[in-house]
Amino acid sequence: MTESNQHEDVQEAVRDAVDSGSDIYQRVKDITLKALTARQLDMENITKVADAVAKGIGDAMGNQGEYSREAFxxxxxxxxxxxxxxxxASKLAIQEAASKVSDYSQYDVNKATDDIQRLEELFLDTVKRIAKDGNQIVTDIVNDFSTHARQSGTAVGEQASIAMDALKDLPKISTGALISSTVAATTALAEIGSGILAGIAESLRSSQTKK
Known part of the structure; x- marks a missing residue:
């Protein structure tokens, strides 16, 4: 499946989940995690998946009527x-990479760390775009959510903060510890992150099944 088709499928699956009005949270979370782990866990993939999910939510919002705020x-x-x-998952990947100083440069670790810090803003910007194609009711719902989220914080923002605290004391990697291709190192880091996230997602699914 091409990347474009994958994201179209994500958009459609999210739209259907929200349209159903049933178990929206769990279904959208499962769809998102599955999409994130389908490719390497880098900012490009995360951005595209988040955008597809947001478009799916936006597509469904007009059909929710009085339940639109709760569905959103x-x-x-x-x-x-x-x-x-x-x-x-990205934090754990960085910690693993930092223990293999011969394979990664400080640049790779710093870039991955910077990406974690950008995730909350990515989330808020993505959600805000839902309002652009929606009606006034959707716009009001999105704006109310965005205002509340910026004041009260988000789950991804909280996790990013926890990650930064955990990573601040990592030993610096020698500038001489470079592999031949920074692109290869960054890709490897993203692949580690994807594998870790897949494990987290599977653990969540297992615990959900046992309930």
Whole structure:
């Protein structure tokens, strides 16, 4: 499946989940985590998946009527929590990479750390775009959520903060410890993160099944 088709499928699946009005949070979270782990966990993939999820939410909002605010809250919370898990996975990938100083440069680690810090703003910007194609009711719902989220914080923002605290004391990697291709190192880091996130997602699914 091409990347474009994958994101179209994500958009459609999210739209259907929100349209159903049933178990919206869990379904959207599962869809998002599955999409995030389908490719390497880098900012390009995360941005595209978040955008596809947001478009799916936006597509469905017009069909929710009086339940639109609750449906939106569940769907967006699912995206927020999925991105928080991505931040956690990225932190664990960085910690693993830092223990292999011969394979990664400080640049690779710093870039990955910077990406974690950007996740909350990515989430808020993505959600805000839902209002652009919606009616006034949707716009009001999105704006109310965005204002509250910026004041009260988000799950991904909280997890990013936890990650930064955990990473601040990592030993610096020697500038001489470079592999031949920075692109290869960054890709490897993203692949580690994807594998870790897949494990987290599977653990969440297992615990959900046992309930």
């Amino acid at each position: 809250a569940q769907a967006v919370s699912a995206l927020d929590d999925a991105l928080a898990k991505a931040a956690e």
